[in-house]
Amino acid sequence: MRNESIFIIGASTTRFGELWNSSPRELAKEAFTNALSQSGVGVSNIEALYVGNMLGGMLGHQENIGSFYAEELSLSPVPAFRLEAACASGGVALHNAINSIKAGLYKTVAILGIEKMTDAGGDLVASALMAAGSDEERGSGITFPGLYALMAQAYMQQYKIKEEDLAEVSVKNHYHGSFNHKAQFRFQVSIADVMKSSRIADPLKLLDCSPVTDGAACLVITRDESIIPKNSVSIIASEVGTDTLALHKRSSFTSLRSAKEAAKQAYAKAGVKATDVDVAEVHDCFSIAELIALEDLEFSEVGRAAVDVKKGKFTRGKGKTIVNPSGGLKACGHPVGATGIKQAVEIYEQLMGTAGDKQSVKNAKIGLAHNVGGSGAIATVHIFKKSKMQSAKIKTKFKVQNLQYF
Amino acid sequence: MRNESIFIIGASTTRFGELWNSSPRELAKEAFTNALSQSGVGVSNIEALYVGNMLGGMLGHQENIGSFYAEELSLSPVPAFRLEAACASGGVALHNAINSIKAGLYKTVAILGIEKMTDAGGDLVASALMAAGSDEERGSGITFPGLYALMAQAYMQQYKIKEEDLAEVSVKNHYHGSFNHKAQFRFQVSIADVMKSSRIADPLKLLDCSPVTDGAACLVITRDESIIPKNSVSIIASEVGTDTLALHKRSSFTSLRSAKEAAKQAYAKAGVKATDVDVAEVHDCFSIAELIALEDLEFSEVGRAAVDVKKGKFTRGKGKTIVNPSGGLKACGHPVGATGIKQAVEIYEQLMGTAGDKQSVKNAKIGLAHNVGGSGAIATVHIFKKSKMQSAKIKTKFKVQNLQYF
Numbered sequence: 001m002r003n004e005s006i007f008i009i010g011a012s013t014t015r016f017g018e019l020w021n022s023s024p025r026e027l028a029k030e031a032f033t034n035a036l037s038q039s040g041v042g043v044s045n046i047e048a049l050y051v052g053n054m055l056g057g058m059l060g061h062q063e064n065i066g067s068f069y070a071e072e073l074s075l076s077p078v079p080a081f082r083l084e085a086a087c088a089s090g091g092v093a094l095h096n097a098i099n100s101i102k103a104g105l106y107k108t109v110a111i112l113g114i115e116k117m118t119d120a121g122g123d124l125v126a127s128a129l130m131a132a133g134s135d136e137e138r139g140s141g142i143t144f145p146g147l148y149a150l151m152a153q154a155y156m157q158q159y160k161i162k163e164e165d166l167a168e169v170s171v172k173n174h175y176h177g178s179f180n181h182k183a184q185f186r187f188q189v190s191i192a193d194v195m196k197s198s199r200i201a202d203p204l205k206l207l208d209c210s211p212v213t214d215g216a217a218c219l220v221i222t223r224d225e226s227i228i229p230k231n232s233v234s235i236i237a238s239e240v241g242t243d244t245l246a247l248h249k250r251s252s253f254t255s256l257r258s259a260k261e262a263a264k265q266a267y268a269k270a271g272v273k274a275t276d277v278d279v280a281e282v283h284d285c286f287s288i289a290e291l292i293a294l295e296d297l298e299f300s301e302v303g304r305a306a307v308d309v310k311k312g313k314f315t316r317g318k319g320k321t322i323v324n325p326s327g328g329l330k331a332c333g334h335p336v337g338a339t340g341i342k343q344a345v346e347i348y349e350q351l352m353g354t355a356g357d358k359q360s361v362k363n364a365k366i367g368l369a370h371n372v373g374g375s376g377a378i379a380t381v382h383i384f385k386k387s388k389m390q391s392a393k394i395k396t397k398f399k400v401q402n403l404q405y406f
Numbered sequence: 407m408r409n410e411s412i413f414i415i416g417a418s419t420t421r422f423g424e425l426w427n428s429s430p431r432e433l434a435k436e437a438f439t440n441a442l443s444q445s446g447v448g449v450s451n452i453e454a455l456y457v458g459n460m461l462g463g464m465l466g467h468q469e470n471i472g473s474f475y476a477e478e479l480s481l482s483p484v485p486a487f488r489l490e491a492a493c494a495s496g497g498v499a500l501h502n503a504i505n506s507i508k509a510g511l512y513k514t515v516a517i518l519g520i521e522k523m524t525d526a527g528g529d530l531v532a533s534a535l536m537a538a539g540s541d542e543e544r545g546s547g548i549t550f551p552g553l554y555a556l557m558a559q560a561y562m563q564q565y566k567i568k569e570e571d572l573a574e575v576s577v578k579n580h581y582h583g584s585f586n587h588k589a590q591f592r593f594q595v596s597i598a599d600v601m602k603s604s605r606i607a608d609p610l611k612l613l614d615c616s617p618v619t620d621g622a623a624c625l626v627i628t629r630d631e632s633i634i635p636k637n638s639v640s641i642i643a644s645e646v647g648t649d650t651l652a653l654h655k656r657s658s659f660t661s662l663r664s665a666k667e668a669a670k671q672a673y674a675k676a677g678v679k680a681t682d683v684d685v686a687e688v689h690d691c692f693s694i695a696e697l698i699a700l701e702d703l704e705f706s707e708v709g710r711a712a713v714d715v716k717k718g719k720f721t722r723g724k725g726k727t728i729v730n731p732s733g734g735l736k737a738c739g740h741p742v743g744a745t746g747i748k749q750a751v752e753i754y755e756q757l758m759g760t761a762g763d764k765q766s767v768k769n770a771k772i773g774l775a776h777n778v779g780g781s782g783a784i785a786t787v788h789i790f791k792k793s794k795m796q797s798a799k800i801k802t803k804f805k806v807q808n809l810q811y812f
Contacts, residue, residue, distance in 0.1 A: 057490075058463045061544075063537040064492035067664075067783035070648045071655075077667045079646035080784065081498055082490045084463075086470035092487055096502050103508035131469040138467075240485035242476045249477075258473075261483045377473035378486065 010039030010220030016333035052093035086132030088373030090340025091380030113341030134246035177327020184333030213333030278364035416445030416626035422739035458499030492538030494779030496746020497786030519747030540652035583733020590739030619739030684770035
């Protein structure tokens with residue numbers, strides 16, 4: 001492994017939502033063009049493309065997704081790869097892109113997360129999403145809200161929390177989302193709103209669930225010192241864990257082994273603790289998923305996440321570690337293959353102080369992104385650090401100044 | 407990039423064919439168990455799993471494919487990844503696995519290529535395979551044999567060859583396949599057989615086309631010197647190129663820019679020339695594809711591949727560079743996600759001299775595998791070298807012997 005750090009030099013997302021007038025091509029181009037423009041490098045500097053996408057084949061009848069987007073983004077003949085890991089497709093695309101740079105193959109690569117979900121119709125989307133789960137459980141007729149509802153039931157029973165406590169997660173994330181002009185939902189919700197929303201899979205109600213979303217997100221990352229700006233964000237850990245697809249084979253319904261494993265490794269590699277994290281994007285596909293994430297990531301003690309959320313420990317303006325400043329999957333939206341990249345974009349903006357209305361931390365140093373596939377069969381944890389770059393360019397300037405001085 | 411080389415220590419495929427009695431799980435387990443057993447390491451030594459698969463979602467309604475097979479192979483919670491690049495899914499899975507080792511993340515990883523195609527029915531398979539192509543061309547009603555037929559028409563016109571010259575490729579590959587007890591087709595065919603077989607897309611006939619196949623292949627690769635046997639095979643280049651999905655956007659119908667780019671880079675990285683290659687597996691999804699491959703890989707001069715095939719330049723017992731000793735996609739079969747890994751398994755066996763009845767080279771040093779996705783939108787080229795390992799273990803033994811001597 002090279003000693004050089006890897007830096008984010010461009011980061012952008014499209015608006016998230018029901019984007020009936022935009023094709024996947026257009027979403028990809030928008031995210032890529034904006035990230036590239038921000039990075040200051042040209043198309044010819046991008047040496048490879050990594051794409052996170054889950055449903056291109058099942059909903060869009062398009063596979064060969066790496067080459068497809070390489071062509072659309074005028075990147076051919078550079079290598080292009082499509083990574084699929086259900087809702088963690090973005091996270092694993094970023095992980096493999098990082099590896100390719102560490103392997104010494106490339107200096108600068110782009111990572112695109114993309115999903116176009118609304119065109120296909122609700123039944124088809126629900127059916128396609130179940131392809132992330134185990135065939136035995138799928139065969140029983142259970143849906144993803146049903147799987148997470150089982151986790152919620154187990155968690156509520158084990159830690160004596162109420163449905164209103166789950167609702168607190170949605171209230172927080174909709175509050176955060178109200179500041180995000182790219183979010184699918186910019187309205188706030190109350191506990192009462194969540195409680196009276198339609199029941200989807202007991203105890204989860206409509207406002208406990210993330211929506212079906214279209215969107216794309218793009219990162220440009222590099223180890224090329226000559227193009228890294230003085231103030232930047234480096235990626236200091238990228239870890240992945242897996243578990244069984246089927247819930248019934250797991251030893252716990254109230255934590256995800258995949259995420260715990262990835263988090264443990266990531267903290268060790270980065271040399272930071274959970275208490276060092278200033279800002280995090282976690283995979284709140286359902287309200288219960290955020291409670292579990294907060295404990296798997298060690299932001300809360302086991303069984304205490306609901307209490308911590310209620311106290312405002314993770315809320316902007318109140319807490320020390322702000323969780324889901326974008327509004328999370330719940331309010332910002334969840335275009336599955338794009339989510340892992342959007343999380344990294346959000347952390348980049350929060351650390352750089354360029355998050356605009358949604359800026360939720362000041363002078364933050366450490367950020368974290370947690371992306372989960374299926375009901376926890378795979379999870380990725382990335383840790384980011386605000387860095388002052390002592391670049392080759394800057395060093396040169398310093399020498400010149402010295403010469404002038406003397 | 408680490409200086410250590412990466413070695414293949416386990417390599418196996420299932421039988422290829424219409425395997426109605428085997429599930430994808432069973433095929434994966436068979437290939438993995440045999441590769442692992444050959445490697446001499448245990449499940450606990452496998453630090454990550456890379457899976458090449460194209461059609462799990464569209465034909466099997468299963469995504470989250472990395473985690474799915476990690477669970478089936480008892481590898482969870484290790485990281486697991488699914489790479490998709492149409493028929494080059496196997497090749498890109500191997501490429502990303504190699505990167506992860508070079509990045510210093512892992513010492514030993516497994517790569518699984520798998521596809522179960524026959525259960526879905528012919529129409530559905532033909533439709534799903536078209537997801538590898540461009541939507542404009544798909545929308546015109548053209549199929550993959552149609553796309554390659556266009557290339558064949560252009561090639562025949564440009565280089566003045568006949569349909570009988572295309573047929574020579576199938577004759578050679580069926581001859582090679584007749585020695586392969588794992589091949590889908592073990593019968594030989596004559597020029598007359600090819601010429602009188604049903605026309606699929608003019609000028610391609612049934613016996614110019616590779617079949618629909620079930621199968622799995624697995625490699626175990628490592629940089630851990632302590633487990634590399636004295637005689638082994640190292641991977642000395644792994645390169646990828648891309649091009650447009652649509653044929654009508656390309657400047658040439660008679661060569662693939664993706665493959666030429668990957669080959670050029672691979673030869674440069676490996677420090678070998680085409681004439682150094684003793685044995686190769688190339689992507690002969692159609693007879694014309696092998697002619698184009700032979701030229702893109704510089705085994706033949708441009709426009710001369712048909713003449714060279716006819717002369718026996720690539721035929722076992724006659725040629726210097728033996729091409730498709732397994733029977734290729736044509737006779738061994740083409741389970742799309744597995745093909746790229748099966749090619750590497752074949753080259754490993756040929757270099758090790760363990761290919762049994764299908765052994766086609768003696769004391770070969772350099773092998774090559776060429777895997778193409780779609781009609782050439784992506785291509786991977788891997789170069790392999792027979793190596794004598796001066797392993798840590800062997801060095802230790804030597805010291806012990808020295809001590810005994812004195």
